[in-house]
Amino acid sequence: MSTPETNRRKWQPLARLMFFAAAYALSARLGGLLVFPPEHVSAMWPPSGVALAGLLLTRSREWPGMLLGAAVAGTFALHPHWQASPFMLAIAVGNLLEALVGATLLRRLVRFHASLDRVRDVLGLVGLSALGSTALGATFGVGMLVARGRLDWDGFWHAWRVFWVGDAMGVLVVAPLLLTWLAAGSTSWPPRRRWELATLLVCLGVATHLVFRSPETSGPEASAFHPMTYLAFPFLLWAALRCEARGAALATAVLSTVALWHTARGNGPFALAAFHNVSLAYLQSFLAGASISGLLLASALSERRRAQDEVSHLNRELRESLRTLAATQAELVRRERLAALGELSATVAHEVRNPLGALTNAVAALRRMTPQSSEGNTGTLLAIMDEEVHRLDLLVNDLLDFTRPMEPRLEPQPLQPVVEGALAASLRASGPDITVSRAVDTHLPPVAVDPQLLHVALTNLFTNAVQAMPRGGTLTARLEPDIHGGTPHARLTISDTGHGMAPEVKARIFEPFFTTRASGIGLGLAIVRRIVDGHHGEVAVQSAPGKGTTFTVWLPYAGEAPAPA
Structure with a gap:
């Protein structure tokens, strides 16, 4: 079934062929305006640049059709009369053969980039095409003129030189303009850069017009030195620096158009009376130098920009690698400390x-031996001893919980009952001024959990929230779906309106034995983190002094949790 996209791709080669043939015919008409006797060849032949650009911008399998279309279009553009068509067709074939050789050499020897963003691309365009393959077209074209009887053998080399330079100028001026602006993947410019380029081109056109509008009144000796001619170079440098190859090519095209128009009319510093082709030859050397200079500068700047971008990219990757290495090293150090601490804690607890x-x-024996009527101070001391023994027993149990290897037995089940059970357990010892706010999504998928271990972790979090509000406050628990790390998770948020934590305290709360309470030992949150890690989840904290604390626990759904190793 055909779709708009399929139809568009099907008609693209035909559209390119029509555009190429039309551009070749138009450029041939323009080049025909610069044909002057006695050589009867153009001192500036834009079709050579159009043909080369067309072949470089299309696929190799489309070349035969494009060459045939350009040859026919160019022939009828110059000579619509049938009797001259075979002769002009032969010259057009030579010109297109020249473009085919140049395109093949550039693709195979230079690995040519149509964007001209490398110095080797510009040098290849100048050396292999503008100076090399154009000699083939000049030989073929002038040979046809001699065979046709329109040129004597005595003037062969002079006409060949004009023909060769004309084709080379078409390659240097027209081909870069088409290549840089029609190449695929060209980056778009912001409006400010476009207005800057438009201003540059207007200024260049005005400056070139002012320099080339005055008629030349002296002989050829006077045209050797004309300092105002080089007024265009600052604009060419501006275009290359700010807009790179596309700007330099467009600026060269504007300069060449204005300069050729005035010189062909006998005006400007290169104009010589009754010697049009000689005048244009002087102008060609100037335009060639301007085009090559602008393109080389632009390509060098493009290479430098790419090198800077690559260095910046490598620096970013290096910084990211260093951060990853530092985080991995810190994790290894933490694990080594936990292993040593666990071994010591197990020994001490035992x-x-x-x-x-x-x-x-x-203590129990002393209570039995002491009569109730005579307890007094003895009973008080026994109560203190009993309380301290109970506290030490809790400490030993926490140490054993912390050092005991945790291998959760994960089973898919709803998370809401576990959260409600932990919340209820932590609220038994809370004061009456604690207000509880719940927001639970009852449609959450099952979560792979170990109910007993997760109950311990969540009870610790709820208890911390209650203890952070000794004068009362609001305890908020939210259970809802979330996307964490690119995968679906259940998110449990536990918030209090307590005193909050300073940044330096928040950075250490998950460290073993770090606590801010006189009666705590600092293992509760360390155990929480181990349990959550064992569930393939993540726990995080947000807090600020005077603004309360929020603990967030992410747990993957049963189908998203990784399988145990």
């Missing part, structure tokens, strides 16, 4: 648990 058991039994 050595402390036995004396704690003995102390507990001793």
Whole structure:
């Protein structure tokens, strides 16, 4: 079934062929205006540049059709009379053969870029095409003029030189203009840059017109030095510096158009009375120098810009690699510290648990041995001992929980009951001034969790939120879907309206044994992080002094959690 996109691709080759043939015919008409006796060849032949650009911008399989179309169009553009068509067709074929050889050499030897963004592209265009392949077209064309009887053998080399230079100028002026503006992938300019280029071209056109409008009154000796001629170079440099190859090519085209128009009418610093082709030959050397200078400068700047962009890209990659390396190194150091700390904690917990058991039994025996009527201070001391033993027992249990290898047994199940159970457990010891706000999405998919371990982690988070509001406040729990790390997750947000944390405290809250409370040991949040990591999730905190604290836990859905190794 044909679609608009398919139809567009189908008609693209035909559209390119028609555009190329029309451009070749128009340029041939323009080049015919610069044919003067006695050589009867054009001192500036734009079709050579059109043909070369057309072949470089199209695929190799489209060349035969484009060459045939250009040959026929060029023949009828110059000589619409049938009796001269075979002769002009032969000259057109030679001109197109020259373009075919130049395009083939550029593609195979230079790996040519149509954007002319490399110095080697400009040098290849000048050397292989403008100076090399054009000699083939000049030989073929002047040979046909001699065979036709329109030129004597005595004037062969002079006409050949004019023909060759005319084709070369077409390559240097017209081909860069078409290549740089029609090449695929050309970046678009912002409006400011476009207005700058338009202003530049207007100024260049005005300056060239002022220099070339006055008629030449002296002989050829006077035309050797004319300082006002080089007024155009600052504009060419401006175009190359700011707009690179496209700007330089367009500026050269404007300069060449205005200068050729005045010189052909006998005006300007290069005009010589009754010697049109000699005048144009002087002008050609000037335009060739201007075109090559602008294109070389633009290509060198393009290479430098690309090198700077590549260096900047490599620097960004290096900085990213260094950040990744630093993060990996910090994680390794943290894991080594946790391993050493875990081994030490397990040893201490094992050595402390036995004396704690003995102390507990001793306190219980003393309570039985002491009559209730005579407890007094003894009962108070026993209560203190019992409380401290209980606190040390909790410390030992936390140490064992922290050092014990955690391998969660993940099972798909709803997350809401686990959250509600942890919230209820943390609120049993809370004050009456705690207001709880819930926002739970009951349509969440199942989450792969270990209910017991996750209950411990969430209870710690809810308890921290309650303890952060000793004078009361609002505890907010939100359970909702989210996209985290590019995959669907369940997001649990636990917020309080407590005193908040300073940045230096927030940066260390997940470190073992770091705490800001006198009665805490700093293992609760470290255990939370281990449990959440074991669930293939992530926990983060946001807090500011006086603005409360928010803990966010992301847990992947059952189908998104990675399989255990």
